Amino acid sequence: MKTVTIDAKDMHYTPLNQKVRAAVADGAEEIILNNVLGQRFIGNGVRGNSRIIVNGVPGGDVCMFMSGPTCIVNGNAEHAPGNTMDKGMLVIHGSAGDAVAHGMRGGKVFVRNNIGYRGGIHMKQYEVEARPMLVVGGTAHSFLGEYMAGGLVLVLGIGQEKAMTDRGIGSGIHGGEIIIRGEVDDYLLGVGAKKFEFTEADLERTKPVIESFCEQFGLDPAPFLDTNYTRIAPASSRPFAGKYVWE
Amino acid sequence: MSLGSIPPKYKVSIDREQCMDCGRCIENCSYGTFRREGDKILIQSRKCTACLRCVSMCPRDAISLTENPVDYRSHPLWTREAREDIIKQARSGKIILAGMGNASNLPSIFDRLLLDACQVTNPSIDPLREPMELRTYIGKKPSKLEFKKTEAGDVELATKLSPNLKLETPIMIGHMSYGAISLNAHLSMAKAAKETGTFMGTGEGGLHRKLYPYQGNMIVQVASGRFGVNVDYLERGAAIEIKIGQGAKPGIGGHLPGEKVSAEVSRTRMIPLGSDAISPAPHHDIYSIEDLVQLVRSLKEATEWKKPVFVKIAAVHNVAAIAAGIARSSADAVVIDGSRGGTGAAPKVFRDHVGIPIEGAIASVDQKLREQGTRNEVSIIASGGMRNSADLAKSIALGADAVYIGTAALISMGCRVCGNCYRGLCPWGIATQRQDLVDRLDPEQGAMQVSNLIHAWTLELSELMGAAGINSIESMRGNRDRLRGYMLDEGILEVLDVKNAGA
Amino acid sequence: MCGIIGFIDKTKSTMDGSKIKAALSLMNERGSGDGAGYVAYGIYPDYADCYALHVFFDNMVEPKTKVDEILHRWGTVVHQEEIPTVEQPGLKRVHTPWRYFFKPFDDMIGGKVGSEKDIIKHIVMEVNSSINGALIFSSGKNMGVFKASGWPEEVADFYRIEDYEGYIWLAHNRYPTNSPGWWGGAHPFNLLDWSVVHNGEITSYGTNQRYVEGYGYKCTLLTDTEVVAYLFDLLGRQHELPTETVVKALAPPFWDEIDRMPPAEEELHRAIRLTYGSALMNGPFAIVVASNEGIVGFTDRIKLRPLVVGENGDKLYISSEESAMRVLDPEVKNVRTPRAGEPIIGRFNA
Secondary structure, rough: OEEEEEOOOOEEEEHHHHHHHHHHHHOOOOEEEEEEOOOOOOOOOOOOOEEEEEEEEEEOOOOOEEEEEEEEEEEOOOOOOOOOOOOOEEEOOOOOOOOOOOOOOOEEEOOOOOEEOOOOOOEEEEOOOEOEEEEEEEEEOOOOOOOEEEEEEEEEOOOOOOOOOOOOOOOOOOEEEEEEEOOOOOOHHHOOEEEEEHHHHHHHHHHHHHHHHHHHHHOOOOHHOOOEEEEEEEEEOOOOOEEEOOO | OOOOOOOOOOEEEOOOOOOOOOOOOHOOOOOOOEOOOOOOEOOOOOHHHOOOHHHHHHOOOOEEEOOOOOOOOOOOOOHHHHHHHHHHHHHHEEEEEEEEOOOOOOOOOOHHHHOOOOOOOOOOOOOOOOEEOOOOEEOOOOOOOOEOOOOOOOEEOOOOOOOOOOEOEEEEEEOOOOOOEOOOHHHHHHHHHHHHHEEEEEEOOOOOHHHHHHHHEEEEEOOOOOOOOOHHHHHOOOEEEEEOOOOOOOOOOEEOOOOOOHHHHHHOOOOOOOOEEEEOOOOOOOOHHHHHHHHHHHHHHHHHOOEEEEEEEEOOOHHHHHHHHOOOOOEEEEEEEOOOOOOOOEEHHHHHOOOHHHHHHHHHHHHHHOOOHHHHHOOOEEEEEOOHHHHHHHHHHHHEEEEEEEEHHHHOOOOOOOHHHHOOOOOOOEEEEEEHHHOOOOHHHHHHHHHHHHHHHHHHHHHHHHOOOOOOOOHHOOOHHEEEEEEHHHHHHHHHEEEEEEE | EEEEEEEEOOOOEEEEEEEHHHHHHHHHOOOOOOOOOEEEOOOOOHHHEEEEEEEEEOOOOOOHHHHHHHHHEEEEEEEEEEEEOOOOOOOOOOOOOEEEEEOOHHOOOOEEEEEEEEEHHHHHHHHHHHOEEEEEEEOOEEEEEEOOOOOOHHHHHHHHHHHHHEEEEEEEOOOOOOOOHHHHHHOOOOOEEEEEEEEEOOOOOOHEEEEHHHHOOOOOOOOOOHHHHHHHHHHHHHHOOOOHHHHHHHHOOOOHHHHHHHHHHHHHHHHHHOOOOHHHOOOOEEEEEEEEEEEEEOOOOOOOOOEEEEEOOOEEEEEEOOHHHHHHHHOOHHHHEOOOOOOEEEOOOO
């Protein structure tokens, strides 16, 4: 396997990203970035199917517009990892800030621990070829899956008494689904979001995602396959149709 | 219902003497105003939107249309509009949405600004005979040039230029999304932009694959909904524009109703078929100016710093300070959309009451950037209700580098500003996705009309500049000395930094 | 319509003002008796290291006190006196011309004020924009502007111009149009070492004015030529552009000409136009600019005003009319009219 190692210590993000792009163009299968500290936009707009290992704490918008690669972050991530991501996978061995997977349209973002506010906001799906997924091991703060127009947000609540305790889940959701382990109190739901029964068929659909997440973090999937989930989906694909009258 | 109906807005009638009973009115009206019963064409005036499709297609000029066929008791305060809005809201309990731009009758500042011409002390320039330069570069410019000596002892330029868009005329076509308007409307404008050496905005609805041949003249927009945005899209554009706000509805988002999300629109926007396409009010990754910087730089990183990035904002009270922040963000141009900007649909209360006119916004932004020494950091693109070459010339004299036209481009394709864009039934094939209606707009013909309009304004601008003794657009830009105010108050004149007529 | 003359002796041999007066007067058809002026370089050898500030005072009490205060805040007045004048029957004395020989304090340099010259620029802008009844109209070293409302010979006699010996002379005969005929509005316009005489009208004045005002210059003299001095100071001194490049910024080639240039030259000219578009001067003009390094004359890009050049050994002449040059030097050679926008540069021999 062709591996390229880059020491990112004290490097500005523009030259760092240029090196990453050059390595991808050069056919590197694995690109290891050491001593990453605060560099933004790592993997931004990168195509192909290489594997980018980030050792350290990347800055905001890691993997924004990314279209293909797998990016493993060995550390926490800041603001908006997986922002408007297109294809590929982002795995965060830690927690992440606000607006995780914002406007994401394809690929997977797996966060081992917790995420901040507005996770999965405005995720959207086009047919089956581009279905974004955000899986959170721990919990998420308010406005999870707000304005969602497709895709999947899954919260496993590992180590939590309740997977979700913050409000505004799925405000304005008009596509896709939010699946939360355990019960979700009604008052946590946002406008336009509705709880649905989590069926066996739903579990069958979700199982591969859970297994894939567990595989990434070396977890046993069994406890997550034998448990209750709450499925939250749009009350309507036209959440605001009733708000207006025409002149 | 205790409220009853409100009176119809228009009365349509057919001069039966003239009518040859050809039925073109029935075929052309997508709103169902006309129908045939037996051997007679019947009219249902209440359905009419005054799109004038029937009038312009009637071979005998037999159709007439009158506004307000019913009068209310006249009252200066309780206008017809005020009364009818209340009736609608009493009935529905909802927000009133309206199409097209600001319809309040506040006076236009442009109409009270007068341009200058030469007499005696310097010669007018004849643009037919003498060179006249309208070429405009949009993008970041150095504030000064630096030179270095080569080993051979020659002096060479040390300053590296940032990527700029090269325009042959300072008229650009603003962002109107595919979805809000038809593919044929987009194709018409894209062909026209290529033909006239200028650029067109995609709007926030993505870039349809049929527009790829024109991508070199397209500015791809990234709005809060991120519709159709991926790295391919960003790379296709000649420039990228972040839309923060819109003059017709500052501070709020928008949504394309599910009815307009056809298969092609769904594919281009990369969203589910038939669901609303919702653009939130803010970008949810931008809650502060430093977050805007992050998005600007993220777009630049994604495209390897090869594309200019524009930021479009609505002209709001503090527009100058906001633009100054944008000028320090790595952005290459700031687009200011004034309160008379158009829209497919906006809450009426926003359309008519929020934001400031473009004239004041250009003046204050240009001034602020100069005070801060950042005027060369960004180009200024002005938009919002540009009706003719005079508005264009005045915008540039106030300090804009170029303008975006929107509604004017639609009118050049047939639009009659009926303001019913949101219904998706546009009989001119513009604001619709219904194929039979879209087919009415031939992209070749449409392109010629849009090109004609841009050519005509460009010619007029050349003449205006020539008359003012100016042969290069640079010397028009920010040249407020060549403007005078007429019936503008002292306060506005001070903001515009323009003298009174006669002064 | 105005008449202009420029002269440089590249060996720094000096010439007194009597001939320049005669030459300028020959072009009286080009003027209207509303303004004339002269600038000469090399005239103050005894105070060569001081800035010679020429000031019009409306009275010697309040405005002068204020100017003195500002000068004392920024430096030392080495010497000051009224500029010697002789009353002329046709010339109404509106102001008292005064001169200071001034040295700025070294320790005032810092922040936005990066040099001695920045101090002088600041003082000129402050006085001219904020003190009623005082106008600094000349502020360079070892040079001085002498101007007033009147015919060339009246202004020359008023200032006893024949008493000054200079190696550069510029002179201007004014026919004011768009601005009043007042002393401050007469040419040459000056800031620091830069002096400008101009025939024509700058239709881009509003754009140029907005541009230089962004850099702290204040256009207070109610006429378009002032901005040229500031453009030269900004581009030539502050941005350190060579004189040829400054002229290329103010009167650049047309885009179609630039498009035909070889790549490096094309990029340079494109860069100049992109960067200095707001400095481009439009409208009819013929201009001669002087500094302590020499003179440069050029016209607008489509040659709407006349300019003639002639030489004789180390002497270079630039004028609106050949006849005026021939008054200065009957032996003038190589008389020609430069191309539009072509800089005619006269520098001292090394």
